[in-house]
Amino acid sequence: MDTLAKSSNINPLIAEEDGPPAILVIDDEENVRVLLQRALEFGGYKVFAAENGQEGIDLLRKGSGIHVILTDVMMPVMDGLEVLGEAQKIDPDVEVIVLTGLGTQESAIEALKKGAYDYLQKPMNMEELFLTVQKAMERHRLTRENQAYQKNLEAIVEKRTAQLTETKTFLQSVLDSSWDYAIIAANLRGNISLFNEGAVRMLGYSQDEINGELTKTLFPPGKKNGSGPFGVDSSKLMPEQVHQCEGIFNSKSGVLIVVSMSIATLTDKSGKVIGVLCIAKDISEQKKLEREIKKHTENLEQLVEERTLELSSRNVELEKTLKHLNEAQEQLVSSEKMASIGQLAAGVAHEINNPIGFVRSNLSTMTKYTQKITGVLEAMKEKLSNDEEIEQMWKKQKISFILEDLDELLSESYDGTNRVATIVKDLKNVSNIDRSQIMDSDLEQALDSTLNIVWNEIKYKAEVEKEYAGIPSVVCNPQQVNQVFLNILVNASHAIEDPPGKIIVRTVKYSDNEVAVEIQDDGMGMDEETRSKIFDAFYTTKEIGKGTGLGLSISYRIIREHGGSIEVESELGVGTTFRIILPVGK
Ligand SMILES: Nc1ncnc2c1ncn2[C@@H]1O[C@H](COP(=O)(O)OP(=O)(O)OP(=O)(O)O)[C@@H](O)[C@H]1O
Ligand SMILES: [Mg+2]
Incomplete structure (x- = not known):
């Protein structure tokens, strides 16, 4: 039977340990009981049979896997309704089908009210019996299945709840820790x-x-x-x-x-x-630290800045001191040099000045005397023109020539002493260091004086060409400016390696209130490196003893102090021009 086969398809979840689903048949009428037992066993069910309610209940208590109870209503000892009540107490899932006979329908209705699954009327229709049993079985199965599901669900929920509680506790402890x-x-x-x-x-x-x-x-x-x-x-x-x-x-x-x-x-x-x-x-603490570090850094920076400033101002001071020292050293060397030259020159000039004075005066007197003697001799010769002996002597001694030459010799000597006097004067002019004062000076005259002084140095090296523009006089310290001219002229002369060279001394009206003195030579010239260093103190290319390397640095300072400037144009192997530009200063 199809329905039976289906009903035996028990869900494994609710499979009872004690075999296939069992039915308990309770009826005091043996024939009914046996009929039902056989029929149901034939239908594939395991069947227990009891002849009264008490016996049935005892069987149920034993737990023999009874799912459905078929019980007569009217029985001795314990009727069907009591069986129903007891059975529900023992196993609330068990399905109870009551069997009613004629006159017991009310009890059946009562049973249904109390929870019986269904009722069957005797005499029973077998098909109806199986259908009802099968449905009861199905309901029992579903109830169990439902319970199992519920149990399972509860277990899952319980497990999940435990897990969640654990997770929550863990998270809470993480959060709280x-x-x-x-x-x-x-x-x-x-x-x-x-x-x-x-x-x-x-x-x-x-x-x-x-x-x-x-x-x-x-x-x-x-x-x-x-x-x-x-x-x-x-x-x-x-x-x-x-x-x-x-x-x-x-x-x-x-x-x-x-x-x-x-x-x-x-x-x-x-x-x-x-x-x-x-x-x-x-991060309050961290921020505080950061602020402190920033403050410290700023303090440090300020300190460094202050120290740097202090150092740089010290440096400037040191540089100034060094410059002063250098200048003082230059000045010392220069003034010593000039002082010794000056003293020597002044001494020489003084010594020469006296003898030259009386030599010149004597020469002047001698010229007058000679003129007188010449006049007397000429007159005597005129008077004694017939005296052969005198005539002979006059001719032999070449008196006429002597008298003529004497005049010339005296005049030349006089010129010579004049020149010596001029040189002495120039020497005094240039070397007189005590007279270092500012005055209106004729630079062309100053150049002439200086040229005279250095003439001995220059004359074997070069011819000097003068190109004077007739510049206005300049307010300056002539001794110092002469010193500049002297150094540049000597340098020009030193630069001429292949004599005779040429030195051009030029004066130029440079601008409305400036004049320039140019000293140009055709000497060896300078390369760029040398040219860039010539104004440095102690820079010299000359052999030891010939140059101290101070000339141009002193010259530069002197001209700068006069508010002027020095320019240099030079080409290696061609020559050099120094241009001294001075304000007229009036
Ligand atoms: N007209 C020139 N031609 C070529 N080189 C020159 C000329 N004038 C100066 N110099 C170069 O410049 C250098 C510096 O000149 P500076 O007058 O300062 O010193 P110095 O002549 O060497 O020594 P000092 O003048 O102290 O005796 C010279 O040694 C030389 O090399
Ligand atoms: Mg020099």
Whole structure:
């Protein structure tokens, strides 16, 4: 039978340990009992039979896998309704089908009210019997299955609950043990839903008093905060993105705390943003340290700056001192040099001046005497023109020539002494270091004087050409300016390696209130490197003893002190021109 086969397809979840589903038949009428037992066994069921209610209940108690009870209503000892009540106590799942005879329908209805599955009327239709039994069996199976499912579900729920509790405990302990971090969650309206121990510690609120409050409670009042939770605009809150920022929390006691915040969104299963999680770390101490470090760094920088300034001003002072020292040294050397030259020259000039004075005066007297003697001799010769002896002597001694030459000799000698006198005067002019004073000076005359002094140096080397423009006189210290001319002329002469060379001394009206003196030579010239160093003190290319390397550095200083300048044009192997430009200074 199809239905029977199906009914025996027991769900393994509810399979009883004691074999196939069993039916308990309780009837005091043996023939009915045996008929039912056989029929049902034939239908594939395991069947227990009892002749009264008590016996049936005892069998049920033994737990023989009875799913369905078929019980007569009217029985001695224990009737069907009692059996139903007892059976429900022992096994609430057991399905009870009551068998009614004529006159017991009311009991059947009563049984149904009390929870019987169905009733069958005697005499029984077998098909109806099997159908009802099968349905009862099915219901029992479903009930068991349902119970098993429920039990299983409960077990799963219990397991999950345990897992969740464990996870929650774990998470709570993680959250709470994160002492250094305030972990705060809020919904999108900003109501706080999670506030860990770290947050409690940092902000002083208890979890109870802060839960449900708005996150803006945690920030200083009046501060301009964004519209969303934790002051972040909701538009900035993208799922799976962490917003990093720094902020200031206001603790319950009003202490401001600088925090670095990581703000992330909380999403539901579908990925919809439902809230915000903020993990904040107190960085007040770190900020304080940073500020202190910055202050120290600034202090240090200032200190370094001050020291640098101090050092550089010291450096400037040192440079100044060095310059002064150099100049003083130059001046010392120069003045010593000039003083010794000057003393020597002044001495020589003085010594020469006296003898030259009387030689010149004597020569002048001698010229007059000679003229007188010549006149007397001429007259005597005229008178004694017939005296052969006198005539002979006059001719033999070449008196006429002597008288003529004497005049010339005396005049030349006189010129010579004049020249010596001029040189002596020039020498005195140039070397008289004591007379270093500012005066209106004729530079062309000064050049002539200097040329006279250095003539001995120059004359074997070069011929000197003068190109004087008749420049106006210049207010200057003529001794110093002469010293410049002297050095540049001597340098020009030294530069001529292949005599005879040429030195041109030129004066130029340079501008309305400036004059220039140019000293040009066709000597060896200079390369760029030498040219760049010639004004440095002690720079010389000359052999030891010939040059100190001070001439041009002193010259440069003298002209600078006069408000003028020195220019140099030079070409190696062609020659050099020094141009001394001086303001007229009136
Ligand atoms: N007319 C020139 N032609 C070529 N070189 C020159 C000329 N004038 C100067 N110099 C170069 O410049 C150098 C410096 O000249 P400076 O007059 O300062 O010193 P010096 O002549 O060497 O020594 P000092 O003048 O002290 O006796 C010279 O040694 C020389 O090399
Ligand atoms: Mg020189």
